[in-house]
Amino acid sequence: MHFLSAGMSAVIWGSGQFRNRQWLKGLFFLFVQALLVFTELITGTWNVLTGVAEGHFRNCGFFIRGIWGLVTLGEIPRTSSQVKIYDHSTMLMIGGLVAITLLIPFGVIYVINIRDAYVTAKKLRQGERVSSLSSIKGAFERNFEYISISPGLILMTFISLLPVLFSLLVVFTNYNTNNIPPRNLIDWVGFRTFADIFQLPIWTGTFVYLFVWTVIWAFLAAFTSYGAGLLQAMMINSPLIRAKKFFRGIYMLPWAIPAYISLLTFKNAFHSAGPINRFLLELGAVDSPIPFLSSTGWARACLVIVNMWLGFPYFMALISGVIATINPEINEAAEIDGASSMQLFRKITFPYIISATAPQIIFSVTFNFNNFGAVFYLTGGGPSNPDLRFAGATDILISWIYKLTVDQRMYNYAAAMSIFIFILLATFSGLNLRRTRAFKED
Amino acid sequence: MAVRPKELGPKKRFAQVVIYFELIVVLVIVLIPVLWIFSTSFSKTNSVSDLNLIPRNFTTLNYKEIFTETDFAKWYRNTFIVAVLTMIATIIVNAFTAFIFARFPFKGRKPLLMFIMLFSMFPSFLALTAIYVICLNFNLLNNIYTLVIIYTAGSIPGNIFLVRGYLLNIPRTLDEAAFIDGASKLQVFWRVVMPLASPILAFIAVTSFMGPWFDFILPRMLISANEKTTVALGLFKFVNPQDPSYNVNYFAAASMIVATPIAALQMGFQRFLVTGITAGANKGE
Numbered sequence: 001m002h003f004l005s006a007g008m009s010a011v012i013w014g015s016g017q018f019r020n021r022q023w024l025k026g027l028f029f030l031f032v033q034a035l036l037v038f039t040e041l042i043t044g045t046w047n048v049l050t051g052v053a054e055g056h057f058r059n060c061g062f063f064i065r066g067i068w069g070l071v072t073l074g075e076i077p078r079t080s081s082q083v084k085i086y087d088h089s090t091m092l093m094i095g096g097l098v099a100i101t102l103l104i105p106f107g108v109i110y111v112i113n114i115r116d117a118y119v120t121a122k123k124l125r126q127g128e129r130v131s132s133l134s135s136i137k138g139a140f141e142r143n144f145e146y147i148s149i150s151p152g153l154i155l156m157t158f159i160s161l162l163p164v165l166f167s168l169l170v171v172f173t174n175y176n177t178n179n180i181p182p183r184n185l186i187d188w189v190g191f192r193t194f195a196d197i198f199q200l201p202i203w204t205g206t207f208v209y210l211f212v213w214t215v216i217w218a219f220l221a222a223f224t225s226y227g228a229g230l231l232q233a234m235m236i237n238s239p240l241i242r243a244k245k246f247f248r249g250i251y252m253l254p255w256a257i258p259a260y261i262s263l264l265t266f267k268n269a270f271h272s273a274g275p276i277n278r279f280l281l282e283l284g285a286v287d288s289p290i291p292f293l294s295s296t297g298w299a300r301a302c303l304v305i306v307n308m309w310l311g312f313p314y315f316m317a318l319i320s321g322v323i324a325t326i327n328p329e330i331n332e333a334a335e336i337d338g339a340s341s342m343q344l345f346r347k348i349t350f351p352y353i354i355s356a357t358a359p360q361i362i363f364s365v366t367f368n369f370n371n372f373g374a375v376f377y378l379t380g381g382g383p384s385n386p387d388l389r390f391a392g393a394t395d396i397l398i399s400w401i402y403k404l405t406v407d408q409r410m411y412n413y414a415a416a417m418s419i420f421i422f423i424l425l426a427t428f429s430g431l432n433l434r435r436t437r438a439f440k441e442d
Numbered sequence: 443m444a445v446r447p448k449e450l451g452p453k454k455r456f457a458q459v460v461i462y463f464e465l466i467v468v469l470v471i472v473l474i475p476v477l478w479i480f481s482t483s484f485s486k487t488n489s490v491s492d493l494n495l496i497p498r499n500f501t502t503l504n505y506k507e508i509f510t511e512t513d514f515a516k517w518y519r520n521t522f523i524v525a526v527l528t529m530i531a532t533i534i535v536n537a538f539t540a541f542i543f544a545r546f547p548f549k550g551r552k553p554l555l556m557f558i559m560l561f562s563m564f565p566s567f568l569a570l571t572a573i574y575v576i577c578l579n580f581n582l583l584n585n586i587y588t589l590v591i592i593y594t595a596g597s598i599p600g601n602i603f604l605v606r607g608y609l610l611n612i613p614r615t616l617d618e619a620a621f622i623d624g625a626s627k628l629q630v631f632w633r634v635v636m637p638l639a640s641p642i643l644a645f646i647a648v649t650s651f652m653g654p655w656f657d658f659i660l661p662r663m664l665i666s667a668n669e670k671t672t673v674a675l676g677l678f679k680f681v682n683p684q685d686p687s688y689n690v691n692y693f694a695a696a697s698m699i700v701a702t703p704i705a706a707l708q709m710g711f712q713r714f715l716v717t718g719i720t721a722g723a724n725k726g727e
Contacts, residue, residue, distance in 0.1 A: 094575045144627060145548035152539040152598055153554075159595030160561045163572035235465055240450070240458040247465050249709060253472055256705035258656045260674060261697045264681050265475050268690070275478070275494070309471070321716045372659070402659075405571055414571075426560050 002121030009117035013110065016117025017132075020124055024132035029113040036106050040064065058087070066092075066099025073173070078182035089179075089186035093169060097162055164422075170415040177409040193412045203413070206389040206400070214369060214396040217303070221368035224308045226361055229315025230353065234345070236316070237323055248320075255313035263377035266306045267293070270378075294383045296393040303394055307374050311364075315357075322356045323349070362432045366425050375399040397421055479701075483694035504695035512687060514696055516669055517676040524589050524654040524672065531594040532601065532650035533643055539598070540605035541631050545617065561599045570663050577664055584667045589660060593653055601646050608642040609635065644714040648707060655704055673700050 009016030014029030040061030057068035058075075074087025123130060140147065171193050175186045197203045232251060236244050254262060269276050270292035277289040292298050326349065334344055354361075368374075375381060381395035381403065390408050391400045397417060404414035450458065477495050483504055484497035508514040543551060573592060574583075582588040616638070617630045625633065636643070658674040665671055677700070679685045680693035708715065 090575050091579055094572065094579055098576070098579075145542050145546045148542045149539050149554075152535050152602075155535065155591070155595040156558070156561065156598055158576070159573065159592050160569065160599075162576065163569035164561070166572035166575070167569070231464075232468060235461050238461055240454060241461055241465070247469065250469055250472055252709060252712065253476055253705065256708035257476070257701045258652075258674070258697075258704060260656070260658055261479065261677065261701055262475055264678075264693070265479055265697075268681075269475065269478065309475075317712070317716050411571060430556075430559070 002118050002125060005121035006114050006118035009114050013113050016114070016121065020117065020120045022120060022130070022132040022135070025116070025136065026132075029109070032106065032109050032113075036063075058085075062095070063099045063103060066096040068096075069093065070096025070100070073187060074181075074185050077185045086182050087185065088182040089173075089184075090175065090181050093186075094162075094166060097165055097169075098158075101157060101162060167415040167418055170411055171419060173412055175411045176413065180409065193416050197413065197416060202387075202389045205387060206391055207417075209388060210391055210395055210397050210400055213300075213394075214398075217300075217396055218365050218369040218371075220304055221307045221311070221371065221374075222361060222364040224304055225311030226315050226357075226364065228308050228312035229317075230319055232312060232316045233319035233323060234349075237320060248316075251316060252313050254310050255317075259310055259373055260377050262310060263306065263374065266302075266309075267378050270302055293379055296383060296385070299379050299383060299394045303374060303378055306378055307368070307371070310374070315360075315364075318357060318360060319353055322353050325356075326352055359432070362429060366429050369396070369425060370398045370421070371396070372398045372402060376402065479694045479697050482691060483698045485691055485694075487691065504691045505699070508692050508696050508699075512676075512692065513668055513671070514673075514676060514692075514699075517671050517673045518699070520586050520670060521654055521672040521674075524586050524593070525651045527587070527590040528593040528597075528654055529647050529651040531590060532597045533647055535594060536598060536601040536605055536646060537636065537639065537643060538631065540602045540609060541635055543602060544606045544609035545614070545635070546627075555602075558599050558602060570659065574663050582664075584665055584670050586665075586670055586672075588664055589654065589672070592660060592664075593650070593657075597646075597650055597653075601650075605639065605642055605646065608639055612638050641714055641717040644711060645717060648711045648714060652704055652708070655700060 005016035005019050007016070008019060009029065012030070013033035014026035014031075017023075017026030017029060020026075040063050042061070044061035044065065045059040057065060059065075060068070069087070069092025072092075073089045074092050076083070076086045078086035078088075120130060120135075172188055172190060173186045174189045174192070178184070179186050197207060235241070236247055236251075241247075268274055271277070272289040272291065272294070274292075276292070277286075280286045280290065290298065292302050330348060331344060334348060339347070375394060375396055376399055379392070379394040381392035381399050383393055385391070385393045388395070390403050390410070395403070398421070401414045401417050401421075404410040404417070474495070481494050481497040484500055484502065485494060486499045486501045486503065487494075542548075543555060577583050577585075577588055612635065617634050620630045620634050654672060654674075656674065657672075658678060661672045661675045662678075665675065673696070677693055677696055679687045680689050680696060682688060
């Protein structure tokens with residue numbers, strides 16, 4: 001009668017285990033069910049005191065209310081401060097996501113509970129007696145890997161996965177400055193956000209403009225930093241040079257100082273009345289201050305140059321490390337064969353460095369694609385450009401998203417952009433990563 | 443390695459001069475912004491246009507005033523607490539998870555790795571809106587420990603790959619020998635693998651300790667109370683003309699106090715940092 005045990009466990013968790021005389025295990029499953037029911041009960045109001053129709057989902061506990069909220073996104077907006085009972089759409093959405101996320105492990109335990117009751121009952125019938133303790137121990141041993149990675153995965157679920165899911169959902173709503181909860185309710189609107197972006201010329205125009213600049217910026221920023229780092233690494237590692245440690249130490253400074261401090265300092269330095277302009281004016285090199293941060297071309301140039309200042313030490317250190325791993329015998333052999341130092345570099349050192357650092361170059365491109373800090377602190381996205389919607393000429397997609405989110409509260413548009421960037425970068429780096437050995441291995 | 447000048451032919455001599463010239467030009471370019479901050483922190487001017495290479499109206503008052511007139515000490519303490527806790531949590535979570543991913547073949551390992559990789563691709567801002575709402579819901583705003591949890595979770599995707607890559611290069615024969623001697627998986631982790639992985643762990647320790655000193659956006663979203671503010675947020679107030687506590691000299695002085703130990707730390711751990719960033723290299727061959 002092993003079906004009976006399973007059936008019992010399906011109704012009251014652990015009861016099948018009790019029937020199989022596995023008390024400890026049964027208690028565990030019973031406890032989990034009690035926890036679920038208890039949480040639902042104490043988080044709901046379950047009465048009519050609030051004046052809303054009895055049995056309304058709003059008064060249910062965390063789990064049922066969560067699912068109801070996710071489906072409807074609420075029913076009563078808070079049109080004035082007199083409204084005491086109201087629904088807050090975003091809260092309901094997050095609550096629903098959290099509820100479902102928490103229900104998943106409960107569901108898994110529920111299934112295990114039924115299967116275990118069934119399997120153990122079957123074994124019992126065949127005359128095998130398994131104590132709770134030894135079977136729990138066995139389960140721990142078998143699932144050691146999963147149990148060990150679960151703290152990390154749980155953290156990621158709540159801090160990384162939930163927000164991604166939230167953004168995914170927001171794209172399909174009208175959550176923006178016209179609908180801010182709790183004054184308004186948000187509604188599911190399907191693909192209207194995408195339709196807006198690709199049909200309203202100002203949105204499409206802004207998106208295309210920023211996308212092109214972001215791609216140019218990402219490659220330009222990565223390759224200028226890489227180039228400068230390569231140059232400095234070669235210079236420092238030249239056998240003609242002494243005091244390598246001194247130079248290297250100083251060159252590491254831009255990496256060691258918090259970037260926002262340097263960026264904000266540069267911002268002040270490039271100011272029209274700042275020291276660079278003052279110096280140039282005193283020198284007589286220019287007649288009027290150069291609009292470093294207020295003309296598009298100059299601002300972009302400044303961005304690339306300052307980013308190079310910030311980024312070269314990383315590549316210098318990286319490439320120096322790679323150079324140290326080159327077998328000196330190869331170079332010596334080439335020198336004996338009469339290769340010049342330029343040939344040595346072009347034919348041996350450079351290809352070796354490139355192949356060893358290719359993943360970092362790719363990573364640097366994706367990093368700069370989302371290099372919010374450089375844009376935000378140095379130019380703030382400026383100078384302004386009337387053709388762009390909520391963006392300036394040096395804004396990259398990520399800083400536009402920031403403005404859309406924090407300043408403009410256009411959450412649904414920002415979410416659509418984020419998902420676009422996500423898909424783009426995931427494809428780009430996914431393709432590249434798969435080719436590297438770090439992933440192929442095992 | 444350095445060759446003495448007298449041994450050099452004229453061509454090499456010329457190359458040497460060119461290289462030294464280049465090195466010194468770059469040295470100046472690197473140092474000028476640092477000098478700006480340094481000398482502004484000793485000036486009393488409070489104006490953007492007065493970034494100077496030599497202090498104007500030399501004074502040490504800024505260093506005193508940021509402690510007496512502003513909440514800088516509190517911000518510093520907050521950031522320090524967050525940094526230390528983040529460092530500890532990051533090492534534990536990443537080392538252990540990466541160990542499992544590097545050493546034990548279990549079902550679903552590859553899809554999980556791919557999944558974790560994907561997360562590092564998602565723009566963090568939108569995540570922040572959701573994190574903000576979650577924290578609001580669970581009453582976690584204005585709490586520095588929330589920052590610790592989020593920094594730790596955020597460190598997982600990048601660091602797991604780093605540590606795992608490093609561990610893959612440590613021969614398995616060592617842990618197999620330990621298993622034969624009857625060590626448990628946990629013992630192998632603590633006694634065998636961790637000591638061997640210490641360079642990469644040092645790298646993670648340094649980078650995760652520095653993160654909170656560098657980060658602005660997360661505290662900006664989650665912290666509004668002045669007494670919970672971190673230094674990045676506080677410094678931004680000093681340099682934002684719209685803020686009542688705008689003061690360029692304070693900004694410079696505070697920057698010096700924040701950046702000096704961080705820079706010293708980074709310099710001191712340079713060896714580990716290079717190990718860390720090169721650990722990912724050499725994989726492309």
